[in-house]
Amino acid sequence: MGTYKCCLIFKRRYRWTDAPPPEDVRSLFAQHSGGTATMGADGLRRYLESTGTDPDLDADAEAERLLDQIRQAQRVRVPRVGRPLLGIDDFHRFLFSDDLNPPLRRPQVHHDMAAPLSHYYVYTGHNSYLTGNQLSSDCSDVPIIKALQRGVRVIELDMWPNSAEDDINILHGRTLTTPVSLLKCLRSIKEYAFVASPYPVIITLEDHLPPELQDKVAKMVLEVFGNILYYPQEEHPKELPSPEDLKGRVLLSTKPPKEYLEAKAAGTIKDGDAEANPGKGGTDDDAAWGKEVPDFKTEIQFAKQEDDALDDDDEEEDEQQIQQHLAPQYKHLITIRAGKPKGGTTSDALKSDPNKVRRLSLSEQELAKAVVNHGTEIVRFTQRNLLRIYPKGTRITSSNYNPFIGWVHGAQMVAFNMQGYGRALWLMHGFYKANGACGYVKKPDFLMQSEPEVFDPKKQQPVKKILKVKVYMGDGWRMDFKQTHFDQYSPPDFYARVGIAGVPADSIMKKTKAIEDNWVPVWGEEFSFELTVPELALLRVEVHEYDMSEKDDFAGQTVLPVAELQPGIRAVALCDRKGNKYPNVKLLMRFEFESV
Template identity: 70%
Template sequence: MGTYKCCIFFTRRFAPGEASTPEDVRTLFSRFSGGTPYMGVDELRRYLAATGEPDAGGDAEMDAAERIVDRILQGRSRTPRFGKPALTVDDFHSFLFSEELNPPIRQAKVHHNMNAPLSHYFIYTGHNSYLTGNQLSSDCSDAPIIKALQIGVRVIELDMWPNSSKDDIDILHGRTLTAPVSLLKCLTSIKEYAFVASPYPVIITLEDHLTSDLQAKVAKMVLEVFGDILYYPESKHLQEFPSPEALKGRVLLSTKPPKEYLEAKGGTMKDRGTVPKFSKGENEESAWGREVPDIQDELQDANKHQDDLLYRERDVDEDEKKARKNAPLEYKHLITIKAGKPKGSVVDALKSDPDKVRRLSLSEQELAKVAARHGPNIVSFTQRNLLRIYPKGTRFNSSNYNPFLGWVHGAQMVAFNMQGYGRALWLMNGFYKANGGCGYVKKPDFLMQTCPDGKVFDPTADLPVKTTLKVKVYMGDGWQQDFKQTHFDSYSPPDFYVKVGIAGVPSDSTMKKTRVVEDSWVPVWEEQFTFQLTVPEIALVRVEVHEYDVNEDDFGGQTVLPVSELWPGVRTVPLFDHQGFKFKSVKLLMSFEFV
């Protein structure tokens, strides 16, 4: 008997109809169709206008409502209403459950003001962009650089070292077992793929460990590869950074002194035990999700090896500083964004110079320490200057950290290891879906404002609730198309549930979940959750689907959406796999409402 039941499960199909159309969808349909069984183009146009569709006015040759009706009824007999095509309630449901026709993001194109200085934007930033895997022994290649540019990353990091014969430049993670790739190959690939995903500027941050003759070779190589698209200023120092709009289609160089590279690794061991106060910890239910462990117990030998590297690196620190001091003029002239740590404490380094702008880099631990006591200093610095945050050196496996501590302090370049995957990287990729996915997101006004008394935003202050977001999860579909019938359970349909929540500042961060719907490939939950937000400008909606199992739950998809870009109303939310690739068919029907 059990065998026959299994066969019934596998052959069962869920057609749109009474069982699968949520009650809220039926109510919407009835409201805008005037209680009749059909919704014409005019009625659909009124629905779209009520939910904020910008192309619902009917002025175009074929407006949004006409396109939707045409697409939904394409190839089918059309239900007439007063002699015109019209939608049934199931047709209306099909429209709402279409990613192409009814996406969750309000704007699919650039819509922020792109004429402010670079310091006014969060910039999609990679760390050690050439690594294919872990930080100690993976190959170096232009492939991860290409992949990063294809998804819209705007800052690529290259570590430059002399090759074995000291007559050319290799890109590799210095004094590790990583296999090198040539600088020329990396630069050539950057030029080819720089603007496939975004027309806005690409910044190359260089870790420079070269002698002066090789620096001259870099200058020649950079000019030959990039030609006219390489931007560099005529003046020695910039008093203000250019805007993304002014730098469209251009490539910029930025360097930092070798000393910072060594300090970053030296601080790594000293600060290993530091837990940023901002973080909620590694709890599965924490807002930004449990990241890949930092591999402390498992990599004791690697830690010891890293200690040995640190001592050797300190021995050559003076040589590298001397090489930088003697850098050829043609090399220095190409550096648009000058970087480095001024002498003194980190707090001293955060002091702005009214005559010039620069970039400062801090490790995630350094940021946590200075933010605990000097948060407004960081915010003030980032109003004119660029701040780059990079992962601590013990993240040997290329894991990442909570990006919100950097974002809430105005840090433009929150640098991530893009070569892996995990919840933190899901957040990073979701954050940069904003502003048309162009890789530049305008910072909220509160981070750029200075009060008459000279005070700026204090990230540690208790903040009032700005808005309330209601999220409803109706149903899901598509797993039958993207997964094998036996992927989740061998003898029955899956038991799905949804985790939904907010990732943001600690007071906003939370995760909740629906009940488990048993034995259904097309689960219907119809559950609503309410989230109070104090900093909605940088908050993200996290969604994960899991299949309940007695031993360990199976993964069924995820997505991250910027709260600032959510399109209110009932929307289709496509889901992505562990590595961030979109499933062909898996999606949820959800609604978003701001109170």
């Protein structure tokens, strides 16, 4: 009886598909096996070399390693004498294994990490302590831990005095959110800071404290982090350190806080998001699964209908006020200082001081207004300074916005509600799969160039590359879902949506036909995508189940950075709505690049 159960488990786990290998797979096998019925290490090595898979690896050693893993996974019987040989079905199973044949290059850091922090996009969270919506959810260190485990590198904490005004709470100010102590959050950050990445964790502090509590914050921070806390020796560094220099370190970033009593009396809202107005609606444009990510051209157009002036009176104060209101020790511990030059215009806010660097924060709406007339100024500002973008205050459900409007202008900290869900967040998670998923992605060279001119995001760029994507087939739903999950009486009717998220000229979605009544859909459809900014493009993949009478059912999604795709036939694992990988659901796809 025990043996019988083992066989059932074996069949369920390793029986990848009932559909025969696609013709392209058969052709590849014949090509690299020399036309024989079996393939050994030499043939597999030739295949790996032909696809450019991990060119820095020893192809012979990699072929042997893969053969050994295939043997273990498939229980291939190997004769005592001679090397193991693979048949066409074994080769197909190898191609359909996301562990053995993933779509992205091997997960290791490969970008230059020695440039200043301003040269990198940084995986950034917003209101990192919230467990749910922005108005009434609990505050906790749990979402902070989850974010760090995913690889998020910027954690935001809102600091407020407790009721006795002798300690510090973390909460979304003037809302019904229940507080969590600052000390608990700091200790959790220290424990989980480097479980997913060795590169620096930045804590952005929204400061609503009087000087005496700022001093208490300084003591807490020093006590908790000790020698892993980095802070500059000079008061105004001209350049930020590099991620490589800051490996294993934690650093603070905060804007100059207003005096607590003044802020309390005026009822001002730090960062434009410390208080959301319930009267402005609780449903956002991409809160539901079915809504598309808004195209940022639409967002800019909407912003143009509003007041063109940036409402920054609740933003950073000038350097003189920093000196006046910051507790001395607290001020000394701030590595990335937020501040805005005197003035009030967008051009003033985007002025770069050659003698010091700073961080500027803009809401998504403020950014949309600013890019209309100041796009190249923003790009130039972000070449040396940090720009942080945060969600508008009416995103009560913790939804998010289109991140590309920030990325294409060089904004390093595009802050997202990581506790929310939806397609915009899928894009964020997919973007940071790049560079070994370390949480830092080096910005494209064109965003760092000032000669002959600064990059203008408004200008139409020529097509640089063409990405061809073929969707062969899918499998795994019958193992990960109940038989009646999609349809009570018949097998599901799956179709795939494939497309690009990026600059407006590149963004498009296409879809396959629906395959009726089949748990193992075979599409065999190819799509072509022209890319003007391939450096920032993301490949979007979704599968849905067609329903004639009701809304189509969700059946999986993933987002992959185009720059990291490995050419050739690859297994693409799909995730659920929350971004968690399904155990078995995957697609067999092919990627090809053509230069223009």
